[in-house]
Amino acid sequence: AIMVTDTGGLGDKSFNDGTWAGIKRAADELGIKAKVIQSYEQADYISNLSKAAEEIQKEPDGGIVYAVGFMMTDALFQVAQQFPDVYFAGIDIAPPTDAVPPNVITFLFKEQESAFLVGYIAAATTRVGKVGFIGGIPIPPVERFRYGFETGVKVYNDLHGTNVTILKGYANSFSDPKKGKDLALAQFAGGVDIIFHASGAVGNGVIEAAKEKMVSLVGSEDLSKILEYAFDKGGFFAMGVDVDQDYMAPGVVLASAMKGVDTASYMGVMWAYNGEWVPGVHVLGLAENGVRISPMKYTKGLVSNRTLAELEYLVTMIKKGTLVIPDTEEALKSFRTPKIEFPF
Amino acid sequence: MRVLEAIFLIFINPLFYKITLTAATPLIFASLGGVYSEITGVVNIALEGIMLIGAFTSVVFTWLTGNVWIGVLMAIISGVALAWLHAWGSIKWAGDQVVLGTALILIAQGVTGFLMEPIFGKPGQTDFVGKVEEIKIPGVSEIPFVGKVIGEISPFVYMAFAAVIFSWWLIYKTKLGLRMRSVGENPEAADTLGVNVYGIRYFGVLMSGVWAGLAGAYLSIGEVGHFRELMTGGRGFIALAAMILGKYNPVGAMLASLLFGASSAFANQMQSSSLIHVSATVKPLFDMIPFILTIIVVAGFVGKSRPPKADGIPYEKGA
Amino acid sequence: MNKKVLAILVPVISVLIALAISTIVILLIGKSPIEAYSALIRGSFGSKQAIADTVIKTTPLILTGLAVGFGFRAGVFNIGAEGQMVMGALFAATFASNFGSLPPLLAIPFTILIAMVVGAGYAAIAGYLKAKTGAHEVVTTIMLNWIATYFASYMVTGPLAVGSGTPKSPEISDSAQLPVLMKVGAIEMSAGIIIAIIAAIFMYILLNKSVTGYEIKAVGFNPYAAEYGGISVSKNVILAMAISGALAGLAGATELMGVHHRFLGELSGGKGFDGISIALIGQNNPIGIIFAAFLIGALRTGSNEMQFIGVPKHMVMIIQGIVIFLVAADRIVRTIMIRKRVEK
Amino acid sequence: MYAVEMVNIVKRFPGVLANDHVTLKVKKGEIHAIVGENGAGKSTLMNQLYGLYHPDEGEIFIDGKKVDIKNPRDAIKVGIGMVHQHFMLVDTLTVAENVVLGSEPLKGLNFDLNRARKEVKELSEKYGLIVDVDAKIEDIPVGMQQRVEIIKTLYRGANIIILDEPTAVLTPQEVEELFEIMRKLKDNGKTILFISHKLHEVMEISDRITVMRLGKVTGELETSKTNPKEIARYMVGREVVLRVSKEYHEPKEVVLEIENLVVKDNRGLVAVKDVSFNVRKGEIVGIAGVAGNGQTELVEAITGLRRIESGKIYFDGQDVTGNTPKQLRELGMAHIPEDRFKHGLIKEFEAFYNVILGQHYKSPFANGPFLNHDYIFKYSKEIMEEFDVRPRRIEHLGGNFSGGNQQKLVVGREIRTNPKFLVIAQPTRGLDVGAIEFIHKQILKMREMDVGILLISMELEEIFSLSDRILVMYEGEIMGEVKPDETTVEEVGLMMTGHRLEEARRG
């Protein structure tokens, strides 16, 4: 299995890293080789994918080439056509046309579903009725996170008669943590107390900003002191993205909206080698275990039991399809909270 | 009206001033670095690379030793090391200073990216390794408004302003400063008076390594406590612009950096203002404010900024 | 040794020294330098695909190199080729998606023209401000770069965005795409390289054979003498910036029309900055620039192949950095060469 | 006992033997002049004495002791100071700062600016070298800059002072002041090496003279026992006409008419105040005046390089007020500028590009948008031949010609445009006697051809020998108009210091 990264490269703690983890896990189990090629610039995608495919052709057992990241959409489909005997998989890639060649699978995620959950938690937990969202660059996956987050807040408002509002901002970058910190501080100054970020490494700064504010309030970095304070008086919080970022600032990162990229890439490799290949687009949501929210190892105590129970219920609704979280701007605009009666 | 109200609210919010200061701090350090190098006659486009190396090394050594100040010290040393390469290429070998600078940026980007895996075991970015804590000055933090601005703030911010004062003193009040200015303006004249042109130029460039290294350390362990590839995000180039805008003068460079910091803080707050209703995808456009403002300032108010006469020209004896 | 031989030998030896230095690093990470370097060469010249790739990478580098180099000849430091390239390509993409009804003979020149005019106009802002207010072009072009980047990012995530995947503009009409000279698998080498070479010839003629070139150079060397000689300084500063910007815009056009066929978020990918070192390595001479661009293009292409044997992409940035460093401080290499000869 | 002995000095540059076994002996306490053609090797010889170059062969003795001077620091140590032909001053620093640079007084960690200012003031008073210690170099006139250079050597305790062409840029008054200073220095026991192309100056100030030609010493003369003609012969190797004589030539119609012209200088102060005059075809109108009295601004206004505040300029009967340099050139105006480095030449351009500047866009130099290189090459060969530009290489870069040859290139270029009217500013500054003779002859030839000529010069001798009419400028105003054979140098001198003609006549 060979993975070709987008220009973000390994170390993004997001789809590149996640995909690689899943591929390695599968490769270890299968006893095959796994390689990674990092792209230097956009013009590399086609040639790197082609080279990877040629490499795979040389392997007696065949194999699979991974294209990671929505940036590689066009390149993946162009190259896949040229190598019908090689399996290709795309992560975060939506096919440009409906016809997907038989040698290609792509994985998309319902980011909005996990973001919905953190939005709901944010709305339930804020003490000031104002929460924040910080995106990197408004690309589709980031936007889906936002749609979900906004929906989560809206549903909470509608169910509980509150009026939690959202400040939104973008960093124009995925790699400038200082910018994330400044933007987060600006939102805190604007009156929010919880910020959800979907902004790659920029988010590290968002988390740092929340931590700095919180530690300053509490006067200590000690987890138990932070939790004690937060339980009594609230404070400043961040919410993580893609992977479980709760550990990055224990007690301060309230929850993370996770995306199971590794699950997807693991599946792809397994399918390619076990002959269970199912070509086409695979959209993974809560139901497919493609997205989820972090276990809130440190912060569970800050969220009321009632809210946790409501979340459970909402998750089942989403899994069953009775609650559909919008994944486009239009859908978000026309979204109306359905009638939800909690059984408790 | 809503917009005016939003702007008014931004300007009366102490955090706006605090973010201005922290956004300006790396630029102040880096543009000071530019000033030191360029007033002695060496164009230093490598600031971005020096900052990156500084950001990286400070994280590495903070992680290894657990002591952030050793991290800061190592950022300075590594900044000086990279600056030394620039000095060596451009002073000793009379190389083209702009090309050497771009080469060093590439080398810095390559080296920091390359070393992530061997040192931290994973590429891209490190975990949180520790941070220079904000300092709380008891008296100051109680003052209304001002306390909210500088009552609790990174010591780097104070260091940046101290560095400006120090540099102003060094450049305009000491014998060394006089010599620095003379070799950047007319190295031949200085040479005929027995001034060591090469030595002074080395000093200027190496000092730019000190300041830009500190700028980098501030970005990583001063602000966010970790390193991410390319995390300097072009600030080296903005610092270069601030240096020119500030007319190659430490105080001017500081003012230009503050202008830039204020306008980016302003852009951030505008994005975050609940009074301004624009669609989410339009918001990134607010980030243009600092750049447009800078163009207006340089075109409308600053006009010609004259570089030192010998800036960028290698000095060769007897030519 | 005569000057011309030296001019070629210095970069070659710089490459060799850079490779020698990186050999140590490659050995340290436990890889074989011989394998690594044969991969580097194989990757850049070893096959039709490799050659096509190298040419594709070289094309925009020639053009941004010419853009910056032309500026230097005219006494302006155009650090803004990046922004001009982005703006040129962005506007060309906006219009060229509607050129379906035009024949290629019209659509191609038209698209090129849009990119060049926009690039020229964007650069002329800096030229105008320099001429009229003395605003330093390094400051203004750096600022214009950021504005262009943010603007383009906004356009492809907002008004121009198509599809649910990559932030991208619609595809430009087939008739506006550059003809393909060579197709290897999915890799299409377009006629862009011919355009780049024509541009180099154009620049050579303009600078060395034309009245305009004479005036632009005179203003660059000595504006006082130029004015004394009846040459308008402000007109020529603006013109020089505009021509430089037109060349950068052309780089955007060839990337758009020959490689991506649509505007993508990272279309410029730092090539405007690469132009600075390429221009200076090529000593601001059109022929020199072609060779310098080729050198960097080949290094980049070859580097991807090196990743297959486990040498990370950063290694190539370091090699490139060292090569550029040594070419800039060419006396180091010359001194080494002279010492070698003396020893013999 | 000699203060300086340079014995058998040889210095080679790639392709040039700049000093060929030169021996120079300078007595203690004398003013010793060194003269010679442009490029004879005078500056090179002095640069070796000051440690800027190292001799290839030969020995140097100071006060009888053999020394090895490796760099200026060594020279300063043995008591040598040098004022270079092109000043070595840092424009952005003040006078005091420039003087003490390299040996700054300190107060604790700080540089002691006050002590520096005090010490400079003391030196300045002791030797009568008047300077403004706090002014920036870029703001003070050349004459003062030169005094700063001299103070610099004195501050370092120099006993032997080299002055390389100090008078080339000075006004006659300033030259007199300089000579006063030199005498004072001599009285204080200093030894002075003095380089100049102006033989009358050499005659006036020096005790002994060494003449150089083509890198060799051709003569060692006692000033009191020689005369300018003899020196010139040693210098050039032939007889030289030191003062060209001109025939009477009837002026024709007016070509340039200036009415009530007002022009401002770079600082926005009025530099030319309500000036009116005219120039006829076939006559030379000379403008005399101490530098800085508005001549530069006047010339720039006439040639379109500077904005006019009010007033009118008519050229050949046509109103050309506010015209661009290009328009004026097309109407037949040519201009030999005062500052050949700034305006006259593009150092980075080859000679063949320099000689077409101003006409480069016109046929036959250009064919439509393209340059006609064949013609340009041919044309530049002709000019270099006709005006004896050396070396005779059309691809030599402008900056690599010696000053004299640069001037010949400019003069050739402007004359060959066949102008109706020619503005000439400081045409012979820094040139040797041979070159001066040549250029003066060219100017008179233009007059014969009925070209109107406006000549601006600080050399009164030049003004007197060439002009048909002389206008004297003082503080932006014309003090009066005289004919050279109806006036005296004294009268013009009075007008140059602010006396109107009538007052000057009254005495």
Ligand SMILES: Nc1ncnc2c1ncn2[C@@H]1O[C@H](COP(=O)(O)OP(=O)(O)OP(=O)(O)O)[C@@H](O)[C@H]1O
């Ligand atoms: N840096 C140099 N490189 C090469 N050749 C030089 C250099 N300096 C001087 N020369 C050569 O040495 C010769 C003597 O030059 P020098 O400057 O000493 O003349 P000079 O007598 O001072 O002339 P002038 O009267 O114009 O000042 C020149 O003709 C020139 O060919």
Ligand SMILES: Nc1ncnc2c1ncn2[C@@H]1O[C@H](COP(=O)(O)OP(=O)(O)OP(=O)(O)O)[C@@H](O)[C@H]1O
């Ligand atoms: N960098 C250089 N390369 C080659 N030749 C040079 C260079 N610099 C000076 N020269 C030569 O040195 C000679 C003297 O140059 P220099 O500038 O001293 O002129 P000069 O005669 O002293 O000028 P001036 O008439 O103003 O005193 C010229 O013949 C010139 O060709």
Ligand SMILES: [Mg+2]
């Ligand atoms: Mg000389």
Ligand SMILES: [Mg+2]
């Ligand atoms: Mg000379």
